Amino acid sequence: MFDSLSDKFSNLIRTFQGKSKISEKNIQDATNEIQSALLDADVNLRVVRRFINRTREEALGDKVLKAVDPGQQFIKIVYDKMVSLLGDKDSEKLNLKGPDTTSVILMMGLQGSGKTTTSAKLAYRLKKEGRRVLMAACDLVRPAAITQLEVLGEQYSIPVYSEHDAKNPVKVAENALKYARREQYNVLIIDTSGRMHLDADMMEEIGKISSAVTPDERLFVSDAMTGQNAVNIAKEFEEKVGITGVILTKFDSDTRGGVALSLKEIVGRPIKFIGTGEKAENLDVFYADRMASRILGMGDVVSLVEKAQETFDAEQAEKLQRKMAKSEFDLDDYLEQIENMTKMGGVEKILDMLPGAKGAITEDMVDKKELLKEKAIIQSMTLTERKNIYIIGSARKKRIAKGSGTSVGEVGHLLKKFEKMRLSMKKLAKNKKYQNALMQQMGMK
Numbered sequence: 001m002f003d004s005l006s007d008k009f010s011n012l013i014r015t016f017q018g019k020s021k022i023s024e025k026n027i028q029d030a031t032n033e034i035q036s037a038l039l040d041a042d043v044n045l046r047v048v049r050r051f052i053n054r055t056r057e058e059a060l061g062d063k064v065l066k067a068v069d070p071g072q073q074f075i076k077i078v079y080d081k082m083v084s085l086l087g088d089k090d091s092e093k094l095n096l097k098g099p100d101t102t103s104v105i106l107m108m109g110l111q112g113s114g115k116t117t118t119s120a121k122l123a124y125r126l127k128k129e130g131r132r133v134l135m136a137a138c139d140l141v142r143p144a145a146i147t148q149l150e151v152l153g154e155q156y157s158i159p160v161y162s163e164h165d166a167k168n169p170v171k172v173a174e175n176a177l178k179y180a181r182r183e184q185y186n187v188l189i190i191d192t193s194g195r196m197h198l199d200a201d202m203m204e205e206i207g208k209i210s211s212a213v214t215p216d217e218r219l220f221v222s223d224a225m226t227g228q229n230a231v232n233i234a235k236e237f238e239e240k241v242g243i244t245g246v247i248l249t250k251f252d253s254d255t256r257g258g259v260a261l262s263l264k265e266i267v268g269r270p271i272k273f274i275g276t277g278e279k280a281e282n283l284d285v286f287y288a289d290r291m292a293s294r295i296l297g298m299g300d301v302v303s304l305v306e307k308a309q310e311t312f313d314a315e316q317a318e319k320l321q322r323k324m325a326k327s328e329f330d331l332d333d334y335l336e337q338i339e340n341m342t343k344m345g346g347v348e349k350i351l352d353m354l355p356g357a358k359g360a361i362t363e364d365m366v367d368k369k370e371l372l373k374e375k376a377i378i379q380s381m382t383l384t385e386r387k388n389i390y391i392i393g394s395a396r397k398k399r400i401a402k403g404s405g406t407s408v409g410e411v412g413h414l415l416k417k418f419e420k421m422r423l424s425m426k427k428l429a430k431n432k433k434y435q436n437a438l439m440q441q442m443g444m445k
């Protein structure tokens with residue numbers, strides 16, 4: 001399945017090959033390709049159209065027409081657009097009250113979407129964060145539902161409030177909240193019943209539960225494999241009860257997750273978590289960039305985007321470089337200085353001389369072993385990379401790490417450190433006296 005999607009994107013790239021500019025015409029070809037790719041990924045038709053129109057508008061803009069490589073840049077626009085659509089600043093956290101009050105989380109969704117399992121996963125997660133969590137069994141429809149939650153509770157040591165003979169789930173929810181408050185639980189997670197299809201009774205019931213316990217979060221749990229249907233159901237829940245966040249389950253299946261895009265676009269609520277298995281720990285924070293890669297077809301597209309990113313960065317870097325030309329300090333110069341720096345007694349002396357230079361060079365920058373490692377890293381770079389560190393994206397970092405026997409993290413660390421140092425030097429460069437003193441101390445004069 002992923003292969004065919006990747007094929008589509010390869011075709012898309014070919015569409016652009018040999019062309020210097022994105023035109024109405026080749027945007028049209030590309031948007032057709034993207035359209036069928038998104039439909040294949042089960043994205044809602046309306047969402048596909050909207051998404052494509054917006055992307056197209058941007059692609060026809062100035063930015064793209066000036067581009068060096070229209071194909072790569074167009075992919076980047078598609079990807080970026082999707083990331084910004086999926087993303088939300090509220091994605092990562094649940095809106096819960098302070099520790100002195102009981103926060104309430106209401107779980108809702110269709111039958112079999114994963115409400116009960118996700119209740120336990122969420123409870124497990126919040127408990128690990130140090131909260132006292134209680135779950136309430138308010139699914140009184142399915143005979144085994146209460147027991148299912150109790151078994152999960154037992155398994156993960158999370159207490160469950162239940163009333164085995166009760167008939168009215170609203171009452172049980174109210175009692176659970178009273179109990180949770182009395183026992184000073186921080187969070188109450190309410191598991192509710194699902195239905196095969198949406199029906200008025202069910203919506204009324206969940207609405208009553210919601211009014212009775214005024215939840216801090218009303219989480220819509222949706223099976224990622226549900227496809228287009230999920231959107232209509234979510235809309236119904238949004239209108240009748242109000243959704244504050246979405247959890248998508250069963251992402252360990254081979255679904256491409258188009259439903260994420262549909263739900264985000266139609267419901268407009270943050271996707272908080274994704275379920276990636278049946279165990280309690282299989283609940284991951286939602287990342288828009290990863291999801292966009294998945295919807296677009298994984299590996300191939302990601303590396304294309306990365307490549308595009310490097311093109312953009314190189315452009316930016318050029319500008320930056322021009323600005324920094326005064327200091328004319330690159331990694332080659334740095335390499336030369338490494339020997340000198342290892343000989344230096346200590347940096348405090350320089351810093352004493354240069355009151356404004358604190359932070360420009362710190363003690364950890366003259367760790368001898370570290371500098372030798374850095375030497376190896378720089379020696380594994382090409383001359384172009386040494387002159388312009390901004391073209392070093394993750395692919396290059398990987399290669400450099402391999403060549404120098406270090407890790408990608410260490411390469412990144414050096415680049416960051418160097419960048420910081422150079423910026424400080426630029427600042428210092430404005431002051432001739434300080435600059436001369438610094439250069440002298442570093443053996444650069």
Ligand SMILES: Nc1nc2c(ncn2[C@@H]2O[C@H](COP(=O)(O)OP(=O)(O)OP(=O)(O)O)[C@@H](O)[C@H]2O)c(=O)[nH]1
Pocket residue numbers: 109110111112113114115116117118139142145192193194195249250251252253274275276277278282
């Ligand atoms: N592989 C996988 N299975 C999941 C995930 N989440 C839930 N399941 C499974 O999906 C099935 C249904 O999950 P439940 O939690 O019972 O769903 P529910 O929404 O409570 O169902 P009802 O109470 O009948 O409406 C169970 O077999 C779960 O183990 C997931 O992220 N990955």
Ligand SMILES: [Mg+2]
Pocket residue numbers: 115116117139145191192193194
């Ligand atoms: Mg259930």
